[in-house]
Amino acid sequence: MxxxxxxxxxxxxxxxxxxxxxxxxxxxxxxxxxxxxxxxxxxxxxxxxxVTPGLVDIHVHFREPGFTHKETIDSGSLAAAHGGFTTVCAMPNLNPVPNTAQLLKAQIKRNQTDGHIKINQYAPITNDLTSTDLTDAAALKAAGAIALTNDGKGVQSAGTMYDAMLLAKAVDLPIVAHVEDDSLVRGGVMNAGVTAEKLGLPGILSVSESSQVARDIALAAATGAHYHICHISTAESIRQVREAKKAGISVTCEVTPHHLVLDDTMITHDDPMMKMNPPLRGFEDRQALIAGLIDGTIDCIATDHAPHSAEEKAGSMRTAPFGITGSETAFAVLYTQLVRTRMVSLSQLLAALTHKPAAVLKLNAGQLQAAQxxxxxxxxxxxxxxxxxxxxxxxxxxxxxxxxxxxxxxxxxxxxxxxxxxxx
Incomplete structure (x- = not known):
């Protein structure tokens, strides 16, 4: 045919x-x-x-098992395909969390059976994402894990992260980190600053991210592990990554479409659709993200596709869950707001959505070539x-x-x- x-x-x-x-x-x-x-x-x-290679998204949430009222592998993978994505990497914040080789194999089989595209599966760094008990990295890799991550939760203990990096390095798995110091979140629902004060909403300090980035870069330098930062969002984090790369530390990072085109100055009222984690930062942060994408400090774009039900996202930012969907709108939003405005070239955008994310996790994807x-x-x-x-x-x-x-x-x-x- x-x-x-x-x-x-x-x-x-x-x-x-x-x-x-x-x-x-x-x-x-x-x-x-x-x-x-x-x-x-x-x-x-x-x-x-x-006409492009199928896009590659190394950060999606398909919610199954455990949260199928939000999304399923069937609906999530169709949504990814609808947005032009043919290869994705699914996060492990599920119920049950795929802590063991047996659970991970079952999840991978579920992805293959119900998915309409190519779905790679993350495994957790620690049991149930919140403990300090490390998972068996070697067994999880043998079962098919592409990397280890506690996405949705920052690893709070430096000792735990150090030990995790040593284990991951030993079996050649990346550590993919949600960087957030819980002690600096302080019940916030949006970025701390003028807009949060104007709206009377509790703010999340930007240093809650950059302080963990600094810690983890030091640990990556000490262990030699490949350290990848999820959804980077602050100018200070970008500065640290840029310096780490110059120093030869094995650090990569991703940025979301929404952090590239939105910032907290655009939040005009208590709007749950503008609530995500990390939150939309300031105008200067967004400009630093765009600059980081252009100069290569940021390796790729990933959607952090995070579906929720309409009921959950109704009401106030104080009570609604963090997260927005991204698979179906990513390319069009980025092309319209970055390429058509001449901030980013079309080739730069496509690189960040195809072969560059594939290279971060060594995926056979993102190339449009004969015999592929x-x-x-x-x-x-x-x-x-x-x-x-x-x-x-x-x-x-x-x-x-x-x-x-x-x-x-x-x-x-x-x-x-x-x-x-x-x-x-």
Missing amino acids: QTLIKNGLVYTNQQLHHADVLIEDEKIKAISPDINVSADVTCIDAQDKL PADIAIFDLNTAHTIQVSDFVSKGKNTPFIGDTVYGWPTATYVNGQKIHFPI
Whole structure:
């Protein structure tokens, strides 16, 4: 079976050029201008559209098992595909937490059975994410873990993190860290500062993040472990990572779409859709994040797709859970607000969403090349689209981007050469 995607603007080998892409069975057969094929080949006209490797997201929450009223592997993986993502990495804050090799193998099997895309699975650093008891890193790696993380919870003890890094280093697994010192959160629901004071809402100190980043960079230097920072959000954290990289320490980091395009000056009222963790920081922090993405301090973009039910996200920031969805809106929002405004080039954006996140965790993904799996996304760069609740495949509609007009809306996603069809 062959499919020919014709006349697209194709991103391959880190460059953009006009070409055709020929799919044969599950793989890319050829990428070249004006490919001629027989009449029985399925042809897709991608004139005026962007054709990319399937996007790679190394930070998603699919909520199953334990929280299926928020999301399932089925709905979450379809939402990822709807946004152009064909490879993702799922967080372990589930119930039960996959603390053991047996539980992790069961989770991986569930991902493979119910998922519509390629789902890699994280394992926890400590049992149940909140204890100081380390999991068996060697057994979890043998069971299929791609990395260790307590995402959603910062590791509070330096001793625990040091020991975890030693174990992870010994089995060649990255430590992927949610960086947050609980003693500096102080019941906050948004970034501490002028906006929080104006709205009368308790603030989260930015040093709650940067203080743990500083601690963990020192531990990574001491242990030689690969240390990856989730959803980095402050200018001070960026400064520390930049210096650590110059010093040759094995540190990588990711940034979310929402931290790149939103900041706390845009929060005008008590709005749960603007509540995420880490919180939206100040304008200067957001500018530092954009600069860090451009100069390579930030390695990649990851959505931190965090669906919640409408009931949970109703009411006040004081009571609603942290988190917003991101899979379905990520590319269009970033393309509209960063590329069309000429802050970031299209190639820079695509690198941060394809081969660069894949490189962080050594995934076989994010490349559009002959003989590679035909994981492909197509985006319409020229047609305006207003984001509506009815657009979403995810169970979670909790996003501040509903009502925004964007460009770059996804139009098709292929996984192993098969087009994904969506129930909307």
